Amino acid sequence: MTDLSKRSLMKVAALTALTSAVLIGCGKKEEAVPAAAPAPAVVEAPKPEPLKIAFAYVGPVGDGGWTFAHDNGRKALEAEFGDKIVTSFVENVPESADAERVIRDLAGQGNKLIFGTTFGYMEPMLKIAPDFKDVKFEHATGYKTAENMRTYDSRTYEGAYMAGVIAGSMTKSNKLGVVASIPIPEVIRNINSFTMGAQSVNPKVTTSVVWVNGWFDPPKETEAATSLINGGADVLFQNTDSSAVLQTAEKLGKRAFGWDSDMTAYGPKAHLGSAIINWAPYYIKATKDA
Template sequence: MTDQKKRTILKTVALSALTSAVLIGCGKKEEPAPAPAPAPVAEAPKPEPLKIAFAYVGPVGDGGWTFAHDNGRKAMEAEFGDKVKTSFVESVPESADAERVIRDMAQQGNTLIFGTTFGYMEPMLKVAADFKNVKFEHATGYKTADNMRTYDSRTYEGAYMAGVIAGSMTKTNTLGVVGSIPIPEVIRNINSFTLGAQSVNPKIKTKVVWVNSWFDPPKETEAATSLINGGVDVLFQNTDSSAVLQTAEKMGKRAFGWDSDMTAYGPKAHLGSAVINWGPYYKKAVGDALNGTWSTGSVWWGVKEGAIDMVSVAEDVPAEVKAKVDAVKAGLKDGSFHPWTGPIVGQDGKEVLAKDAKADDAFLGGIKFYVKGVEGKVPQ
């Protein structure tokens, strides 16, 4: 290497060292490379809503049994929002059609199914046996399975309160009931209405006409007309339409709404409405399914749980009568009053409940007799 080249290399090295020294002296340093941005965290997929289906025995309409169930469905839907997705089929007969509809609901991916009338019990049991991953809820029945629960409302409490009003307002001491299907639930309501009336008026007699249907406005109208022509001046019903109240309105008599507030159908005839609020139970049942605590069994709710009430009592009902109804309601709520407290005598004069004895749910669930004061025979 020539001396000239050596001097050039030494100068370059020296210049580089000097430059580095100057930079360090000025406080400048080489910046580290920026760290790579973290990968975005994927959001967990939103859980699919619980699919729930309801089978209704009548049309939803704007009054009665099915209307009350649908109001309960809407209240539950409002409670849980997008956690649930509901659907319903209305006017499903208590026949082979019920099994077809309920089976179709299960096949469509509904994992909670409500059947809202007594006649769906056997069809639901059949479908439940084939769809073990689906939870079934049956209204007013008594048979259960591992994946089928029963639920009911103590409608007899509303019937008793209606009776207290009817017994106070009748002028003929003759009351009438339009009955649907002669099962213990309905017979119990007829008797409870009579017992409530007799608690304020021992002279009360009750006549019954059966229509053998839950919803048949023409038959209900015919039955109500027959009762009025037979001397009845206050009507009660265990049917689903407003026909009985409307008939009383047209014929100048008094009557009650049933299952929902029916004031608008007969404002002059209307004495009050014995209503069911299904909302509390539907919220409980769906909550159980969502949080994994659902189990089989039987649930029976009344005034105490907010499921039964007497509403829109007519203005001309005396204050003392309204006070009696309020006292009954308060007693039902705190458990200090039971409508079926002995002595209670059957139609044949034999004691069915001893003095001070209170009917338990087993007794109430098996009533197939009329109490004293109810005329006619229980259909077989």
């Protein structure tokens, strides 16, 4: 081998070694750093839909008595549960075929808890309940139930008895008068309790009753109260929904009681007391159950 050939081979070997060194060095220099894993996206759980609750009222919310008390209970629900519920109501729903239509419509609108607040809704609600198994029906003052329908009531006879004790002590004529709505068990029970309370302190007391055959009918209630006063009654009791009886007693200079709500303002001089129903505790319980 000539010197030239040896030198050429040595140059090639040197260049090869240099290239390898450069490639190795470059490889270390440009080594990629693993990218950080992206943070998982935060997915908020969907907010539960509010429970839709509906009330069917036999009278107007401004009746000052029965329906007014129930609507106060509805407002207490809103204050208790906030945006977890949505409430609505239909007032002046008669105890007739209209009740079935209205309550069925409330169920069809997606309400899952429905309160029917008068005795006469019992049969319509009982008929509707099987068609809406996912709806809870609550019937005030009734006695029939179903798988998804239950009843509730207040011990109104206790307030009636206490009113009787006061009436028996206050009467001068020993004649008491009652303006009564519809002759169903709860109303008869209240009249009996009122009379028994009065006779517990004054055995001479007698009670006269005039039926108006309706829950909310101010003109008829006024007429009945006037008739009782003209017949000698000087203290009046009522199992009707308006303030007409107390207002009549105020006008004619006699005494009377409020019923279902505080009616003091309607006849402050005549007013001896009001048997008030607070529906809020039960409505809150029923909503929690639902």
